[in-house]
Amino acid sequence: MYLSTVTSPPAAGTPPRSGRRGLRAVSANVFALGTVSLITDVSSEMVTAVLPLYLVLGLQLSPLAYGAIDGVYTGATALLRLVGGYVADRTRRRKAVAGLGYTLSALAKPLLLAAGSSLTAIGLVIAADRAGKGLRAAPRDAMITLSTPPEQLGRAFGVHRAMDGVGAFLGPLAALGVLAAAAQSFDAVFVVSFCVAALGVTVLVLFVRDRRESVPATGRVSVREAAALLRVAPVRRLVLAACLLGLATIGDGFVYLLLQRREELSTVWFPLLAVGTSLGYLLLAAPLGVLADRIGRLPVLLGGYAALAAAYLLLFGPVSGTPLLVLTLALHGVFYAATDGVLMALAGPVLPDRLRTTGIALIQTGQALAYLVSSILFGLAWQVWGPETASRVAALAVVAAIAVTLLLLRRPPAGSTAPPGPAPRPEPAARTESAR
Amino acid sequence: MSGLSTRGRITIAAAVTVALAAAGIGYVQLARTRAAADTVPAASTELTLDSGPGLLVVSGERLAVVSRTDPSGARQISGVACARAYAAAGTAVCIQPDTAWSYQLVVLDRQLRPTRSFAIPGLPNRARVSPTGRMIAWTTFVGGDSYSTSGFSTRTGILDTHTGTQVTTLEDFAITHDGKPYRNTDVNYWGVTFTTDDNTFYATMATAGVRHLIRGDLAAKTVHTITTNVECPSLSPDGTRIAFKQAVDSDPQRGWRLSVMDLATHAVTHLAETRSVDDQAAWLDDHTIAYTLRAPDGEPSIWTAPADGTGTATPLLPHAESPAALH
Numbered sequence: 223m224y225l226s227t228v229t230s231p232p233a234a235g236t237p238p239r240s241g242r243r244g245l246r247a248v249s250a251n252v253f254a255l256g257t258v259s260l261i262t263d264v265s266s267e268m269v270t271a272v273l274p275l276y277l278v279l280g281l282q283l284s285p286l287a288y289g290a291i292d293g294v295y296t297g298a299t300a301l302l303r304l305v306g307g308y309v310a311d312r313t314r315r316r317k318a319v320a321g322l323g324y325t326l327s328a329l330a331k332p333l334l335l336a337a338g339s340s341l342t343a344i345g346l347v348i349a350a351d352r353a354g355k356g357l358r359a360a361p362r363d364a365m366i367t368l369s370t371p372p373e374q375l376g377r378a379f380g381v382h383r384a385m386d387g388v389g390a391f392l393g394p395l396a397a398l399g400v401l402a403a404a405a406q407s408f409d410a411v412f413v414v415s416f417c418v419a420a421l422g423v424t425v426l427v428l429f430v431r432d433r434r435e436s437v438p439a440t441g442r443v444s445v446r447e448a449a450a451l452l453r454v455a456p457v458r459r460l461v462l463a464a465c466l467l468g469l470a471t472i473g474d475g476f477v478y479l480l481l482q483r484r485e486e487l488s489t490v491w492f493p494l495l496a497v498g499t500s501l502g503y504l505l506l507a508a509p510l511g512v513l514a515d516r517i518g519r520l521p522v523l524l525g526g527y528a529a530l531a532a533a534y535l536l537l538f539g540p541v542s543g544t545p546l547l548v549l550t551l552a553l554h555g556v557f558y559a560a561t562d563g564v565l566m567a568l569a570g571p572v573l574p575d576r577l578r579t580t581g582i583a584l585i586q587t588g589q590a591l592a593y594l595v596s597s598i599l600f601g602l603a604w605q606v607w608g609p610e611t612a613s614r615v616a617a618l619a620v621v622a623a624i625a626v627t628l629l630l631l632r633r634p635p636a637g638s639t640a641p642p643g644p645a646p647r648p649e650p651a652a653r654t655e656s657a658r
Numbered sequence: 659m660s661g662l663s664t665r666g667r668i669t670i671a672a673a674v675t676v677a678l679a680a681a682g683i684g685y686v687q688l689a690r691t692r693a694a695a696d697t698v699p700a701a702s703t704e705l706t707l708d709s710g711p712g713l714l715v716v717s718g719e720r721l722a723v724v725s726r727t728d729p730s731g732a733r734q735i736s737g738v739a740c741a742r743a744y745a746a747a748g749t750a751v752c753i754q755p756d757t758a759w760s761y762q763l764v765v766l767d768r769q770l771r772p773t774r775s776f777a778i779p780g781l782p783n784r785a786r787v788s789p790t791g792r793m794i795a796w797t798t799f800v801g802g803d804s805y806s807t808s809g810f811s812t813r814t815g816i817l818d819t820h821t822g823t824q825v826t827t828l829e830d831f832a833i834t835h836d837g838k839p840y841r842n843t844d845v846n847y848w849g850v851t852f853t854t855d856d857n858t859f860y861a862t863m864a865t866a867g868v869r870h871l872i873r874g875d876l877a878a879k880t881v882h883t884i885t886t887n888v889e890c891p892s893l894s895p896d897g898t899r900i901a902f903k904q905a906v907d908s909d910p911q912r913g914w915r916l917s918v919m920d921l922a923t924h925a926v927t928h929l930a931e932t933r934s935v936d937d938q939a940a941w942l943d944d945h946t947i948a949y950t951l952r953a954p955d956g957e958p959s960i961w962t963a964p965a966d967g968t969g970t971a972t973p974l975l976p977h978a979e980s981p982a983a984l985h
Contacts, residue, residue: 275759278781278799279741281956282936339954341911401758404686405693417682424674428667604843 251369252378254429255362256385261422262324263386266351267393268415269331272401276408281339299349299356300587306357307364307583312443316361316368316579317432323358324426327351328419331412360583367570367578368433375570376519379563380511387504391497448580456572457581463627464565464585467527468592470623472534472600472616474499474554480537480609481550495551502555503562510559511567519568520631526560527624529553534617538610565589568631705736707748707768707984713942714745715960715978721752721770723984726942729975736770741782744940745982747791749819753782753798763796765819773819780813784890784938785980788852792820793876795850795859814847814861816876828861828881831874835883842866849890849938850874853897860884860891860900869905871919885924889914890938892947894965898922901929901939901947901965916949918965927967940981941965948974948981 337343404410573581780798871888913934
């Protein structure tokens, strides 16, 4: 509950939480991928929930020294994610690359025990786990887009993220159950978590189909071709918009910290703020995904960011007490539900099939790096202007990012009202804008 | 896998599920049996903080008292569960597990009866009682508390047991750094040690990647930086020196050297212990320092070293941590 639930932005590749509507309407492959994500998230959140306890109380390590290892990895995993995406496209083996990612994370669980109290070894194992997460996200999302008709992408991603969120929600509970059953032994949690992760890999291997036939094998993808992706105007605009929106998003940690300070919330309850957001995400991801298919993905995406701006304004707004907490966390949940999967649904049809994974990795990486930069900037703004002004500036930045995104991604004016074709080409034919 | 029928896949999935479930349940069972074999029988003797020249420690995660003169003799183990403990002048503090995830701070009297308890956020790190037995200080690790969106920060609080006044975090105190007012959201405090006036204290303050020794004034809610690379200070009984852990080459990742600093001259003496010590040391008297060392699996043991840097590090007590002298 401490380390990653509170911290990592879902956009950075470990999408959390959400829904239930329309399960029947997604393809078997999306359902299988959702099941893999659900099982894997139970496994990884089990470890996330007990890792601080294990490091601080089991091994008696100083977490301040441990925290220092952390930031370095974002850059490294960003690169790995891009390479993974490219390799998946070049070999047309998205499932294999995703499987490698899931396997790496599964193996990290027993390795964490083997690492003992060596900070270096623990750092390496955690890096391997992150690398696994980074590797699998883009090929998984690419497989979702390739197994879903373009007009149902919102629903497919919504259902997937909801299943993912259920897993993240159940993980800490499972850890608590194992701790109780195993007389508080941390190693039992890691071993059970590994078993659960291994089940996830099994489901992937047995039930997920790569649909390699849906992408014609017309020569291998080259680095040049991948790099040329950014020269395709709609792709470039989408990556730009994703980065801009990422830049306007301050870390969850800040939001919770400000809430906690304003309400003088006992820090004992601090982790529950993240749980509140998760719950909102989990319940809303599928319905908002369906809505995105009906009324358009861009309005839902931007609506999500509007909710985020509202949440930032509420931090020093007129409401206080329980209504403030409920409202802010609900808006925060709406933000994640309306943006994380929907952005991928928006991206899918714009990216050519043969470069789908690379393109998705590009967007996710851009957003993750932008998010890192925005956290640093907001930290500085807080220091210089104080939290009140800084949070209002952040809200303003979100509004500005919404406006620019609208300009970048709104439908071209002349007659192209039809939804994008099922398999857009890499050529400028893919100019049909994504908002639909 | 494309050669398999749906039925075949489901059969394999079911078999793998059963095998993995068996492995998981088997291991949980094993862990439970192992833990049952390890449990120290809770001999709930009538322990007090008056037990002669003794040492209060945490042994097997319970509060215990051993004799100073014969530390290897029988350990009196109480029924009080503690992750960290300390005692002075008839007052003890114990950071106690409340649920699997949360801890509470308990103040105990001479008879080890709880007089006050309250929930504290995060995971226990340090606990101290002032030499007079009046003030209590604690440090915990909390997650997601600072703007560095990952990793930990610390939270340090102080309780006045006479008035009941509680400072839940030192982070709101006004800082004077190099003679000038200083403000930064990344400020973290840990490891408080009190002087005998129950108002002046020393602690570590970290900001912008540097760890400072600070002197604080509780009533005025102010702190002043004194010097750098001093962590977890522990004031000597005569109030002239500070035992602390000094990060090797100012890099905590390279471990800490147990050292003593003269407060008048700022002269630092490395003690005979050369292994890395991550603890807030305790003075057994004006010449001897006790500290906890950890085996790689986290198993603690208490050692002592002369405060003047001479002699050698000597094992005092295996399977024990959090030493505090009972006079």
